[in-house]
Amino acid sequence: MSQNQEPINPKLPDPALVTRTMAEVAERGQRIVADFLKRQSEETPSPDPFNIGSAFMEMTTRLMANPARLMQAQIGFWQDYLTLWNSTARRMLGEQVAPVISEPKGDRRFKDDAWRENEVFDFIRQSYLLSARYFVNAVQGAEGLDPKTAQKVDFYTRQFVDAMSPANFLLTNPEVLRRTAETGGANLLKGLSNLLADLERGKGRLRIRMTDDTKFKVGENIAVTPGKVVFETPLMQLIQYSPTTETVLKRPLLILPPWINKFYILDLRPKNSFIRWAVEQGHTVFVCSWVNPDETLAEKGFEDYMTEGVLAALEAIEKATGEREVNAIGYCLGGTLLATTLAHMTARKDNRIKSATYFVTMTDFEEAGELGVFIDEEQLKSLEDKMQKRGFLEGAEMATTFNMLRANDLIWSFVVNNYLLGQDPFPFDLLYWNDDSTRMPARMHSFYLRRMYQQNDLVKPGEIELLGTKIDLRKIKVPSYMISTREDHIAPWKSTYRGTQIYGGPIRFVLAASGHIAGVVNPPDSGKYSHWVNEQLPPSPDDWLTGATEMAGSWWPDWQRWVTALNSERVPARVPGSGALPAIEDAPGRYVRVMATD
Known part of the structure; x- marks a missing residue:
């Protein structure tokens, strides 16, 4: 922990709150599963509705056709990683060192100061950014793909890379860890309740609530021009x-x-x-x-x-x-x-x-x-099949x-x-x-x-x-x-x-x-x-x-x-x-x- 950071005094969770939350999870979970199974019985989705598998298979084939280029990319990645290890070790010894890699301007995932001030989280952040850059560059380097396939592979690779951000996980997000310690885990219990509510909104599918929709009503405080x-x-x-x-x-x-x-x-x-x-x-x-x-x-x-x-x-x-x-x-x-x-x-x-x-x-x-x-034809056909059933x-x-x-x-x-x-x-x-x-x-x-x-x-x-x-x-x-x-x-x-x-x-x-x-x-x-x-x-x-x-x-x-x-x-x-x-x-x-x- 950096010298300028305040120590966190963990708070024990409230047993009564935990008991109530878990009982609520059990009851609401049964309804959510029932809704999900009902919807699944009404639909027969394709195992690959976005037609991703064939695109990545073609990309992999193209990459393997040029092993020298792939090896060169891997060597560059490990060199970057060694540089990061060396940089982190020097920083832990008290040196001031420049970052090996930084997130793009406007990326708010790492806005918490601990991502830079704490050596461990700084290492996690930079190692993720290096890995993300490697994956994206590797798929973009696959030669011979038709433009549509290349675009699809690039898009879903970035979706995967974004999903794997350390900011999205409890144990690798310093802000979440700090909040968990401060509240004795009450944030996670409230988060579980929020998750269940969003699953209920989507009738078994996750429908994330982005705003407090109780604060708005069409014709009353929005869309009010006479x-x-x-x-x-x-x-x-x-x-x-x-x-x-x-x-x-x-x-x-x-x-x-x-x-x-x-x-x-x-x-x-x-x-x-x-x-x-x-x-x-x-x-x-x-x-x-x-x-x-x-x-x-x-x-x-x-x-x-x-x-x-x-x-x-x-x-x-x-x-x-x-x-x-x-x-x-x-x-x-x-x-x-x-x-x-x-x-x-x-x-x-x-x-x-x-x-x-x-x-x-x-x-x-x-x-x-x-x-x-x-x-593409596969996705359009899948979409049309679903629309045909519902209208x-x-x-x-x-x-x-x-x-x-x-x-x-x-x-x-x-x-x-x-x-x-x-x-x-x-x-x-x-x-x-x-x-x-x-x-x-x-x-x-x-x-x-x-x-x-x-x-x-x-x-x-x-x-x-x-x-x-x-x-x-x-x-x-x-x-x-x-x-x-x-x-x-x-x-x-x-x-x-x-x-x-x-x-x-x-x-x-x-x-x-x-x-x-x-x-x-x-x-x-x-x-x-x-x-x-x-x-x-x-x-x-x-x-x-x-x-x-x-x-x-x-x-x-x-x-x-x-x-x-x-x-x-x-x-x-x-x-x-x-x-x-x-x-x-x-x-x-x-x-x-x-x-x-x-």
Whole structure:
């Protein structure tokens, strides 16, 4: 122990607490096992649903085909280890020595001071980092793998490496050991109770609680911007928000969120609500609040989201406001739907959408990032078999996929906090939204994954036909504003940038700092993430960034200047329900309140 660390005085566990906890474990454990066995009897999962085995077998074969290279990597690894042993021994003798290896900037797993101040834990930390680097470099060094197999092997190797972090285990995490000694093990008993509760939430499968969901209620302290539901179809409710200005822009604004999750990511709290901000800028804002589908909507396809979503919304907006022309925003999958619908409308000479804004939207899926790991024939077939039985993709399965893309932040940090430290998760609106998952209709989701992610048909002129019309994104001529984010792990910005070379009209591309959510939901008053602008659109995204200028703060004002430059005409403010469409109910409506667990 380092000289500057206080000694820990262990506390004996409370026998009564231990007895009560173990009795509770026995009772709840029986229910959990029963739920798990029932679910297993209803499903017959593949022994390798992610098709990992064949990928690692091929990787191993390739590695063994070049034993000299593998031996060289092993020798380098042992040399690093010997250096670490020598460094640790010198430090124990009182020398000041530089670390052999350090974790990447922003890695919060080793934030506790003991990881550096205590020689033993410093050795554990560095030995893990050396081992992690060796495993990742070894699999990346396998020559001759096709790109998809190489990506899958690399992804799951990093998943394994992250899972094996010493921060995730009781005996090798100094913060957990300290807490255990201080509480007499009460943290572990509380953690066991938390674990059981999460297994109960998942009916036998672990569903980690990321936030205190009792602190939030949709329509009461999140999604509270005033408005009315003025129209609905089986797939969406159309919300019109109440104006806060005496006059408004003549063109209404239609927002199409993704139906992979719920629209209120754009209306979490008043201070970071894009919807509220857009209303304050003088937009008459309409938002599609998508239904959380069940088995009755299994046959709803991508065409239905176009007809019962976008096209139905356009007709409703015209009735509500008397305006035929609108500006439209699509977020992620909502942006893909917007581009698809625009291509269909262009072919039909329908020009009601006068501008298109794409939030972190992919239309060319050739380089889809790490989500591509989950898209191959074996996995799609397994997924389709499950969806065929239920009629939809479970919301929890979709959430797990996205969480795996940031496993240290969205899985292992909560394992340590909830189960090892025995702490309740902190109330956080963004994580509440993240956990409020949605289901996907079987037909729609299969089409989306196969035709777009797997076959990349959307970018091929005439390859996709909707309602009897072949579509071509290159024929879209309306002005387009594209906002992407530099650290996006769902829609990589270099992939979204490809859209600049596809659409036919004038395009403004802006790159924001941070990721898929934080880079988009970045209000001007926050003074946070910057953004980059460049009037030129070279074919290469790297060339675009090289010539770009970094601007401080949010991109929202830049978008407002762009959209008002297209048409700044104003009219008296429109009150929801005062037009030809009467109000059905208050925002945020019924659809958004349906939980995937209902």
